[in-house]
Amino acid sequence: MQEITQEQVERLIHLQQIETESIRIKKIVNSVYEKISERNSRIVNFRKMIDEKEVALQLMKDRYRLFEVEFNERATRIQKSKETLKGVSTHKEYQVLSREIDDNVNQNKKIDDLLIKELEEIEQQERELNERKAELVQLETMLGKEIEEIENESVEEKQQLEIIERKKEEITPLILPKLLAKFMKISNIAGGLAIVPVENGTCKGCHINLPPQKYIELQRGGPLTFCQQCHRIIYYKKPEETNL
Ligand SMILES: [Zn+2]
Numbered sequence: 001m002q003e004i005t006q007e008q009v010e011r012l013i014h015l016q017q018i019e020t021e022s023i024r025i026k027k028i029v030n031s032v033y034e035k036i037s038e039r040n041s042r043i044v045n046f047r048k049m050i051d052e053k054e055v056a057l058q059l060m061k062d063r064y065r066l067f068e069v070e071f072n073e074r075a076t077r078i079q080k081s082k083e084t085l086k087g088v089s090t091h092k093e094y095q096v097l098s099r100e101i102d103d104n105v106n107q108n109k110k111i112d113d114l115l116i117k118e119l120e121e122i123e124q125q126e127r128e129l130n131e132r133k134a135e136l137v138q139l140e141t142m143l144g145k146e147i148e149e150i151e152n153e154s155v156e157e158k159q160q161l162e163i164i165e166r167k168k169e170e171i172t173p174l175i176l177p178k179l180l181a182k183f184m185k186i187s188n189i190a191g192g193l194a195i196v197p198v199e200n201g202t203c204k205g206c207h208i209n210l211p212p213q214k215y216i217e218l219q220r221g222g223p224l225t226f227c228q229q230c231h232r233i234i235y236y237k238k239p240e241e242t243n244l
Pocket of ligand 1: 204206207208227228229230231232
C-alpha cells in the first residue's frame with residue numbers, strides 16, 4: 001500500500017475509537033432488546049396457554065350439550081312410551097314397552113350422573129380460566145412497566161449511538177478510500193478491532209512481541225505496518241501513554 005501519512009493513521013485511530021465505542025453501546029442496546037423480547041414472549045406464551053384452555057373448555061361445553069340433547073331425547077321417548085303404555089292391550093306389548101322405558105330410564109340416569117360431573121368440571125375450568133385471565137392482566141401490567149423501564153434505561157445509549165454514527169459519518173470521508181476499505185476488511189475479520197497500538201514492543205491486539213527491528217521501524221514512522229500475528233494495522237504508542 002502507498003505511503004500513509006501520520007494524519008491518515010490518526011484518523012484511523014479516531015475511527016477505531018468510534019467503532020469500539022459503537023460496538024460497546026450496541027451490545028448494551030441489544031441486551032435491552034433481548035430483555036424486552038424475553039418479557040414479550042412471556043406474555044405471548046401466557047396468552048397462548050389461555051387460548052388453549054378456552055378451546056378445551058369449549059370442547060367440554062360442546063360435549064356437555066350433546067349429552068344434554070341425548071338426555072332430552074330419551075326423556076321424551078320415556079314420556080311417549082308411558083303414554084302408549086296406557087293403551088296397550090297385550091301383555092307382550094306391555095313387556096316390550098316397559099323394558100324400553102326401563103332401558104331409557106337407566107341410560108338417562110347414567111347420562112344425568114355424567115352431566116353433573118361434566119358440569120362441575122366445566123365450572124371448575126371456567127373458574128380457573130377466569131383466574132388465569134386475571135393473572136394475564138396483572139402480568140401484562142407488570143411486564144409492561146418493566147419494558148417501559150428497560151426502554152427508558154437505554155434512551156441514553158440510543159442517543160449516544162446516534163452521536164457516534166454522526167461522528168463516523170464525519171470522519172470516514174476524510175480517510176483514503178483504499179485505506180478505509182482495508183480498515184473495514186480487517187475490522188470484520190478481527191472482531192471490530194482493525195488498528196491497535198504497540199506498547200513496549202507488544203501488539204495490543206494479540207499481545208505478541210514485535211521483532212526488535214520492526215518495532216524500531218514502527219517508532220520511526222513510515223509505511224503502514226501490520227502485526228505479523230493478528231494482521232491488524234499497528235501504530236507506535238509511547239510507553240508513558242499506557243495509562244491514558
Ligand atoms: Zn497483533
